Amino acid sequence: MGTHLVNRCFEPEPKARVGFLLLDTDHGSDREILSLVPDEVQVGISRVPNYENMTSAEYEREIARSANMIYPDSPVDAFGYACSSGSFGAVGDRIEAGYVTSGRAPMVDTREAIFAALDTLAPTGIALLTPYVEELHEIVRKQLGARGFDVALSCALAVESNDMIARISQEALLDIAGAMLKDDRVDSLLVCCNALRIVSLIDRLEEEYGKPVVASNQALVWRVLRRAGCRSEVENGGILLRA
Numbered sequence: 001m002g003t004h005l006v007n008r009c010f011e012p013e014p015k016a017r018v019g020f021l022l023l024d025t026d027h028g029s030d031r032e033i034l035s036l037v038p039d040e041v042q043v044g045i046s047r048v049p050n051y052e053n054m055t056s057a058e059y060e061r062e063i064a065r066s067a068n069m070i071y072p073d074s075p076v077d078a079f080g081y082a083c084s085s086g087s088f089g090a091v092g093d094r095i096e097a098g099y100v101t102s103g104r105a106p107m108v109d110t111r112e113a114i115f116a117a118l119d120t121l122a123p124t125g126i127a128l129l130t131p132y133v134e135e136l137h138e139i140v141r142k143q144l145g146a147r148g149f150d151v152a153l154s155c156a157l158a159v160e161s162n163d164m165i166a167r168i169s170q171e172a173l174l175d176i177a178g179a180m181l182k183d184d185r186v187d188s189l190l191v192c193c194n195a196l197r198i199v200s201l202i203d204r205l206e207e208e209y210g211k212p213v214v215a216s217n218q219a220l221v222w223r224v225l226r227r228a229g230c231r232s233e234v235e236n237g238g239i240l241l242r243a
Contacts, residue, residue, distance in 0.1 A: 014042040016077040016228035019070035019105075020220070021063060023050045028166035028195040029082045029217055035199060036221040036241070038232045044070035048083075056090060060100045063091075067102035077228035079107040080220045082194045085132065087111035088140050106227050110194060110216050111143070113223035117214045118149055120243050123188035125152035127180035130192045131159040131168060140192050152185040165195040173198055174205070181209035191215040202238035212239040 018037070022029050024047040037043045046066040050059075067079050079102060081087060081095055087109040094100045095109040118126070128144065128151050130137045137156035144151050155176065159165050177198070181189055189205070191198045194216045202213045215238075222240055225232055232241050 015040045016230050017042045017071055017074060018078050018224050018228050019044045019046060019067060019076050020080045020082050021046055021048050021066050022082045023048055025050050025162045026195050027163050028197045032197060032199040032217040033082065033221055036218060036232055036234055036237055038234060041230060046070050060094060063100050064102050076105045078105050078224045080224040081107060081109040082217065082220055084110045084193050084216045085136055088143055108220065108223050108227055110220050113219040114214065114216065115147055116223050117219040117240050121188060121212050121240065125150050125186045127152065127183065127186040127189045128154040128192065129177060129180060129189065131157040131165045131196050132193065133158050133160060153180055153183050155180060162195045165193060166197060168196065170201060174201060177205055181205060181211050187211055189213045200236060203236055206238055214240055
């Protein structure tokens with residue numbers, strides 16, 4: 001009788017365990033990521049140190065160390081690296097080549113997630129919005145083009161600090177994103193930067209303009225969950241999470 005009662009006290013095992021790795025300077029990703037993961041999936045978040053003059057080798061070791069801090073006593077099904085600028089650079093190359101790993105589960109970087117999301121939605125004309133300075137924005141735009149995606153319209157907001165990026169107002173983002181989605185040359189919007197808080201606006205923008213919106217954190221959660229063998233159908237996930 002006692003054993004039976006004790007067993008009834010526990011919830012079922014989670015459908016999956018996933019982990020997300022955020023920069024320690026990121027002010028905007030954690031709430032967005034948590035809002036997109038369904039209740040039946042256990043999610044952990046760890047911070048990756050990102051200090052000045054860090055070598056590439058040191059940074060890669062910090063990524064692996066941060067991943068191994070997530071549920072160290074339990075299996076994890078997939079990890080997500082939540083930094084778009086790093087993903088569109090050498091770090092993304094190294095993660096995708098399998099050189100940066102925790103050794104416990106697949107690791108998805110944000111670029112891989114964005115490309116997979118765009119492959120799924122198959123847009124013919126993308127509006128690209130980033131908060132980056134022009135140089136970094138161009139890196140993203142050129143890699144999208146090299147991957148075969150047509151960037152018909154682009155806008156770089158030229159905000160340099162992660163703190164300020166996370167503080168760009170929802171009203172401003174609605175105005176800028178809306179103006180881009182109105183353009184007849186585009187049939188989708190890509191908002192590239194994990195620190196930029198756009199997830200809560202995705203459904204509203206899609207409903208108003210009838211075009212899909214892909215955002216860094218949304219794409220990353222979608223891809224990580226798929227790698228973990230599950231999916232999310234939360235209300236604010238947009239067309240992508242329902243795909």
